Amino acid sequence: MTKAELIAQVAGEAQVRKVDAEKAINSLIRIVSAALKSQGRLALAGFGTFMVTERKAREGRNPQTGSPIKIPATKVVKFKPGKQLKDSVK
Numbered sequence: 814m815t816k817a818e819l820i821a822q823v824a825g826e827a828q829v830r831k832v833d834a835e836k837a838i839n840s841l842i843r844i845v846s847a848a849l850k851s852q853g854r855l856a857l858a859g860f861g862t863f864m865v866t867e868r869k870a871r872e873g874r875n876p877q878t879g880s881p882i883k884i885p886a887t888k889v890v891k892f893k894p895g896k897q898l899k900d901s902v903k
Contacts, residue, residue: 849890859897866891 814822816838824834845863848855853865870886894902 857895859895861892861894861898863890863892865889 820831820835820838823829823838824831827834829837845855849863849865854862855864856862865888868887868889871884873882873884874880875882
């Protein structure tokens with residue numbers, strides 16, 4: 814599903830204009846991003862938990878040349894689905 818398809822579906826189910834649904838979706842994305850940046854964790858009951866974790870620096874290989882390269886440490890976002898989401902997908 815693309816963002817445009819999500820906006821159209823939200824607009825249809827909530828019976829609002831697509832413009833209003835797009836504002837709501839964009840607002841949700843900004844709020845989730847800000848919460849992860851400031852707090853490192855966001856839990857949505859019944860849906861799941863987003864969390865920021867630290868990935869350690871490691872050594873990798875350049876796929877074109879095979880030479881070793883250093884991959885720096887970085888932060889990544891992980892998602893752990895909640896029970897209701899897991900059950901609905903089964």
